[in-house]
Amino acid sequence: MAFPQGFLDELIARNDIVDVVGSYVQLTRKGSxxxxxxxxxxxxxxxxxxxxxxxxxxxxxxxKGGGVxxxxxxxxxxxxxxxxxxxxxxxxxxxxxxxxSRDASRKRARLLDLNRDAARFYHQILKSPRGQPVRDYLARxxxxxxxxxxFGMGASLDEWDILMNAMLKKGYTKAEMLDAGLxxxxxxxxxxxxxxxRLMLPVIDTRGDVVAFGSRVLDNSExxxxxxxxxxxxxxxxVLYGLNLAKKSKRxxxxxxxxxxxxxxxxxxxxxxxxxxMGTALTxxxxxxxxxxxKELVLCYDNDNAGKIATERALQILNNSEFTVKVLQLPxxxxxxxxxxxQDADDFIKxxxxxxxxxxxSGSENGIDFRMxxxxxKYDLTSDEARIAYCEDASQLLAALPNxxxxxxxxxxxxxxxKISVDAMKLEVRRALKKRVSQEKKAxxxxxxxxxxxxxxKEHALRYDNVRSARAEEGLxxxxxxxxxxxxxxxxxxxxxxxxxxxxxxxxxxWHLREEGRPITLSSLAGVxxxxxxSHITAVxxxxxxxxxSKQALHDYISLVQDEFDKRTGRNLDPLLxxxxxxxxxxxxxxxxxxxxx
Numbered sequence: 292m293a294f295p296q297g298f299l300d301e302l303i304a305r306n307d308i309v310d311v312v313g314s315y316v317q318l319t320r321k322g323s324x325x326x327x328x329x330x331x332x333x334x335x336x337x338x339x340x341x342x343x344x345x346x347x348x349x350x351x352x353x354x355k356g357g358g359v360x361x362x363x364x365x366x367x368x369x370x371x372x373x374x375x376x377x378x379x380x381x382x383x384x385x386x387x388x389x390x391x392s393r394d395a396s397r398k399r400a401r402l403l404d405l406n407r408d409a410a411r412f413y414h415q416i417l418k419s420p421r422g423q424p425v426r427d428y429l430a431r432x433x434x435x436x437x438x439x440x441x442f443g444m445g446a447s448l449d450e451w452d453i454l455m456n457a458m459l460k461k462g463y464t465k466a467e468m469l470d471a472g473l474x475x476x477x478x479x480x481x482x483x484x485x486x487x488x489r490l491m492l493p494v495i496d497t498r499g500d501v502v503a504f505g506s507r508v509l510d511n512s513e514x515x516x517x518x519x520x521x522x523x524x525x526x527x528x529x530v531l532y533g534l535n536l537a538k539k540s541k542r543x544x545x546x547x548x549x550x551x552x553x554x555x556x557x558x559x560x561x562x563x564x565x566x567x568x569m570g571t572a573l574t575x576x577x578x579x580x581x582x583x584x585x586k587e588l589v590l591c592y593d594n595d596n597a598g599k600i601a602t603e604r605a606l607q608i609l610n611n612s613e614f615t616v617k618v619l620q621l622p623x624x625x626x627x628x629x630x631x632x633x634q635d636a637d638d639f640i641k642x643x644x645x646x647x648x649x650x651x652x653s654g655s656e657n658g659i660d661f662r663m664x665x666x667x668x669k670y671d672l673t674s675d676e677a678r679i680a681y682c683e684d685a686s687q688l689l690a691a692l693p694n695x696x697x698x699x700x701x702x703x704x705x706x707x708x709x710k711i712s713v714d715a716m717k718l719e720v721r722r723a724l725k726k727r728v729s730q731e732k733k734a735x736x737x738x739x740x741x742x743x744x745x746x747x748x749k750e751h752a753l754r755y756d757n758v759r760s761a762r763a764e765e766g767l768x769x770x771x772x773x774x775x776x777x778x779x780x781x782x783x784x785x786x787x788x789x790x791x792x793x794x795x796x797x798x799x800x801x802w803h804l805r806e807e808g809r810p811i812t813l814s815s816l817a818g819v820x821x822x823x824x825x826s827h828i829t830a831v832x833x834x835x836x837x838x839x840x841s842k843q844a845l846h847d848y849i850s851l852v853q854d855e856f857d858k859r860t861g862r863n864l865d866p867l868l869x870x871x872x873x874x875x876x877x878x879x880x881x882x883x884x885x886x887x888x889x
Contacts, residue, residue: 294375294818295387296809302375303814305382308346308359315366315583330366330579331355333612335693340833345772346814349829356829358814361822368529368576371818372396402471402524405463406493406501409473412457413445413491422446425490428509432552433641438559441536442492447506449488472503472519486517492551494519494569495535497580502530505551505569516551518570527569529576533558534584540564544587546619546652547573547605549598553636560645562652565591565636573605578612589655591619595633599665606658611693618661619651659701662688667708678709682719685709690723757790760855763848764794768828769836770845771798772813775805777841783849788856797828 309325312318318325318341329339329350338352349356355365363374376396379386416422417439425446429439447454455465455474465482468474475485489506496502503519519525533554537545542564548554550567557565564585568577581588590605592598602618609616621639623631640648656664666684670677685705692698698720706716755761767784770777782802789795800819804811813828820828837844 294372296807296815298384298387299375299815299818300809302378302382302384303346303359303810303812305384306359306378307343308348308362308814309341309343311359311378311381312341312348312362328582328613329353329355330582332575333578333582333609333614335611335613345832346812347829347832349826349833351833354830355822355826356833357822357825358812358817360814360817361825364817364822366579368526373399374817398470399524401463401467402522403500403502405458405467405471405473406503406524408461408463409454409458409471410443410445410491410493410501410504412454413447413493414443415445416448417444417446417491421448424488424509428490432556432637434552434555435559438555441558442533442555443495443501445491445493447484447486447489447491451483451487454484454486455482470522471524472522489517492532492555494525494530494532496530497535497538499535500524503527503569505532507552516570526576528574529580530569531566531577531580532569533566534580537564537566538584543585544589544615544617545581545585546589546591547581548591548636549593549601550635550637556637556640557648560640560648562645562648572601573608575608578608578614582613586613587615587617589617589619589652590658591621591636593633593635594621594623598633602661603665606662609658610691616658617655618658619655620661621651659688659692659697663701663705663708672709678711681705682709682711682716686716686719686723689720690727755791757855757859760790760852761794763851763855764789764791764798765831765834766836766844766848767852768794768798768801769832769834770838770841770848771801771805772811772832773836773838774841775811777845778805783845784852788852790852790855790859793824793827794831797824 309318312327313325316327316330316339318327319337320326323342323344325341325343326337327339327341328334328337329352331339331350332353334352339348339350341348347356347358348362357365360371360374360378363369363377364371367374367377369377373396376386417425429436429444452474455468458468458473459465465474469476469482473485474482476482486504486506489508492505492507493501494503494505503522503525505519506517508515508517518527521527532551534545536558540563542562544564546557546562546565548557548565548567554565554567557563566581568574588609590602592601592605606616606618621634621636624634624638624642625631634642636648639651663685666688667681669684670681672678672681682705685708689698689702689705692701702716702720703713706713709716782799784798786795786799789798797816797820800816801811804815809815813825813832816828817825
C-alpha cells in the first residue's frame with residue numbers, strides 16, 4: 292500500500308529502532324551495535340543485533356532483518372499498512388488518508404468490532420432466561436458466575452440464524468460475518484450461524500481484542516469442541532487462550548495446558564498464570580509471545596499418550612531457548628472399579644483440590660528429568676539387552692545438552708538407572724557427542740562448499756545466478772548506503788546490467804530516494820520489498836565495507852559488473868575467441884566421428 296513518502300520518512304524518524312525494539316527486547320551495547328535475545332526464535336545466547344546508525348535489526352541466528360516497520364510487522368503479526376498505523380499511533384502522528392491502507396485498516400477494525408459485538412450478544416443470552424441450559428452446564432462443571440464473567444463467556448442458542456440476524460440489525464454485512472467465521476455457507480448457498488447450542492468462550496488477545504471463539508457442546512454430541520477458523524484477525528499459531536489474564540499474574544511462571552476449560556478451572560482455583568494453545572501443539576510463534584511475559588514455563592499436558600507426545604514436542608521447541616522449562620505430570624485417577632484413567636488439570640482440581648495441585652506444581656520436574664524418565668520407561672532394565680539400548684538412547688539425549696555440568700550430572704544419573712559404571716556411561720556420552728559434533732561439521736562443510744550458500748541467509752536463500760557479479764553488486768549497495776556522494780549524478784549502471792534482479796531493483800529504489808533528496812535507508816523500502824527480500828538485503832548490509840578506499844572500490848565494483856554483463860551478452864568478445872567458441876560449439880553439436888585434418 293502506498294503512503295506519502297514524506298509521511299513515511301517522518302514515521303521512521305519518529306520511531307527510533309532502538310526505542311521500538313527495546314520495548315520488546317532487552318538490549319546491551321557491544322561496540323557500535325546493541326545485542327539481545329532474538330524475539331523471533333528461541334536462543335540462550337543473544338544473536339539479535341540492532342544498529343542505531345543504520346536503523347536496522349538483524350539476527351545472525353534466524354537471519355531475519357529489516358527496518359523498524361519490518362520489526363513491527365513480524366513481532367505484532369501485522370501487514371505493512373497495519374504496522375504503519377501501529378507506529379503512527381505510537382508516535383502520535385496522524386496517518387494520511389490513503390485509500391488502500393484505509394480500506395485494509397477499516398476491514399480489520401470492522402471484524403474486531405463484529406467479534407466484540409458477537410461476544411456481547413452471546414454473553415447477554417447467557418444472562419437471559421434462554422441461557423439457562425448453559426448456566427446449568429457451568430454449574431455442573433463447578434464454574435462460578437464471576438469466573439464466567441471474567442472470561443467473557445456466552446451462550447449460543449439451538450437456532451440457525453439468530454446471531455446473523457442480530458448482527459445484520461447492527462449494520463454488519465453477511466460478507467463480514469463470513470470473513471469473521473461467525474456464519475458458514477452450505478452447498479446450496481444458504482447461510483447459517485456456525486456456533487449453535489454451545490458454551491461460547493471468546494478468545495481475547497493481549498491487546499484486549501476478541502479475535503476468535505472457542506466453544507463446547509452441552510452434552511456428549513460431536514464435535515465436542517469447535518473453534519473459529521483462521522481469519523484476517525486470527526492466527527491460532529500466534530494466540531494463547533487466557534494470556535490476556537495470565538500476563539497480569541504475580542506468579543513467577545506461566546503454566547501451559549491443553550484445554551480452554553482447564554484454564555478456566557485453574558484460574559478459578561487461584562492459578563491465574565495458566566494458558567492454553569488453540570487446538571494445536573505449542574508453536575514457535577507462541578513461545579515468542581510468552582517470552583514477553585515470563586522466562587519460566589511449566590508444561591501441564593494430559594497424562595495420556597497424546598499428552599506425553601505434546602510435552603516432548605514442546606520440549607524440543609524450547610530446547611536451547613532462554614526459558615527455564617519444567618514439566619508437571621498429573622497422576623492417573625483410580626475409578627471406583629479399580630481402573631486407572633487419565634485426568635486433566637480440570638479433573639485433578641475438582642478431585643484433589645487446589646492445595647494438592649500447588650504441591651504438584653512446586654515439585655514439577657525439569658524438562659531433562661521428564662525426558663530421561665520417558666526413555667527409561669521404554670525399557671525393561673532388568674534385561675541386559677534393554678540396558679544397552681537404554682544407554683544408547685540416553686546418550687543421544689545427553690550429548691545434545693549444551694551445558695557440560697548439566698551433561699555430567701545427568702550422565703551419573705543415567706549410569707545409576709542402568710546400573711552400570713559412571714565411566715562406562717561417560718564413554719557412551721562422549722562417543723555420541725563426538726558423532727554429533729562430526730555430523731554438524733560435515734553439514735557446515737557442505738554449506739561452505741556451496742559458494743551461493745555463503746552469500747545467502749540460511750532461511751532466506753535467494754539464489755544468485757552469477758556469484759562473482761552479485762558480490763560486486765552487493766558492494767555497490769553498501770557504498771550507496773554509506774556515502775551516496777561517491778556516486779556521479781547519473782546511475783553508473785543500468786538495471787539490466789545487474790545479474791541479480793533483486794539487487795538491481797534495490798539499488799535503483801535507493802537511487803530514487805537520492806534523487807528525491809530523501810534519507811537513503813533500508814527502512815524506507817519496507818513497503819517495496821517482501822519480508823524475505825528485506826531480510827536478505829539486511830544480511831548483505833551486515834557485511835563489512837570500508838570507506839578508506841571507497842573510490843577505488845566503487846570503480847572496481849562497476850567494472851566487474853560491466854565485464855560480467857558483457858560476458859553474459861557476448862559483447863566485446865575477441866574475434867579469434869569468438870571463432871574458437873563457435874567451432875567448439877559446432878564440434879560438440881556434430882560429434883567427433885569425422886577425420887581430423889592436420
